[in-house]
Amino acid sequence: MGARYEERASRFGGAVLWAWSGARDPARPVLPDGCMDLLWVDGRLLVAGPDTHAFTPGAALAGDCAGIRFAPGTAPALLGVPAHELRDRRVALDALWPGAEVRGLTERIGAADDPAAALEGIALHRAARTGPPDPLAAVVAAQLRQGRSVAATARAVGLGARQLHRRSLAAFGYGPKTLARVLRLQRALALVRAGTPYAEAARAAGCADQAHLAREMRDLAGTTLGGYLTATGYEGRGANSETAEPSGSRTTA
Structure with a gap:
């Protein structure tokens, strides 16, 4: 079976939940979109900062990954760091949040049937404890x-x-x-x-x-x-939702 990408709306305002399964194609660049993502990749929690140029995932990256893609301007308050500090970077979440907290979240998501939904839960819980976006x-x-x-x-x-x-x-x-x-x-x-x-x-x-x-x-x-x-699989009638990767599914190399 080939690679598959799926996304759905999130309960977190303006965000999108997405999941990717299968090998990544290095010929498919991830384009800048003004968004930031909280990612679950290879058993790790990462943050993808806002990109200023196309990002190409590593060719060897395979398997399942998931994320919550935040609308432009909404993630910094949640993450507790200005967006420019994460520009063009993929950063381990434990570099931003306490290590003990991140270890607990990692265990929770690792046991979840739906990692994207678990990431959404983290975002909603965190938002209740932090201030609103600008x-x-x-x-x-x-x-x-x-x-x-x-x-x-x-x-x-x-x-x-x-x-x-x-x-x-x-x-x-x-x-x-x-x-x-x-x-x-x-x-x-x-x-x-x-x-x-x-x-x-x-x-x-x-x-x-x-x-x-x-x-x-x-x-x-x-x-x-x-x-x-x-x-990205465009054939003149719109992207194929099962094979084409929208700009926001931003995993790490």
Whole structure:
């Protein structure tokens, strides 16, 4: 049986639970999406920070893994660390939380029939003991996702450019300009998977033209749009949910 990826909505606001079984294909890069994940991989608990470029899992990684993918800006308060400290990193959870606590959680998930649901339970329990996410993070992400400029977003949330940049580093791991590029690329990919022609998808997502989208793919994904879609199983009618890996299933090398 080949590799299989599944995801479902989480009770944790805005999050997604996912599970992967089978060998990982190193030709399938994991693209930046502004998210952070709590992962269960090879019997370990890890955190995947926000990526600024494509991440390629190790070719030798095989077997089952699971995660909870947090919406942009929601994980730092839960984890107790600013997002920029985890940018482009995969970090063992016991580097962030007390070792004894992590050992207990590791045992619990190891015995669980549904590791993704167990990760969700950890997140919900932790959220009840920590403060809420930065309330401006969701607004900033929504503004940028709609294609608003950084300047317009700053005005909408009542912050100056420097304040917005500082708050964005803590919440998202990078400044609003980078977050806008990441979200724009994800919008374009979603449109293409839905059957929109490349040029039309580029314009609808906020790129100047198809060439602009191609440059963004090179810069953020390290590949061409066609090459990425082929590697992830796209066949012109949308991704195959049983074989294609969405951008957020971010395991470790």
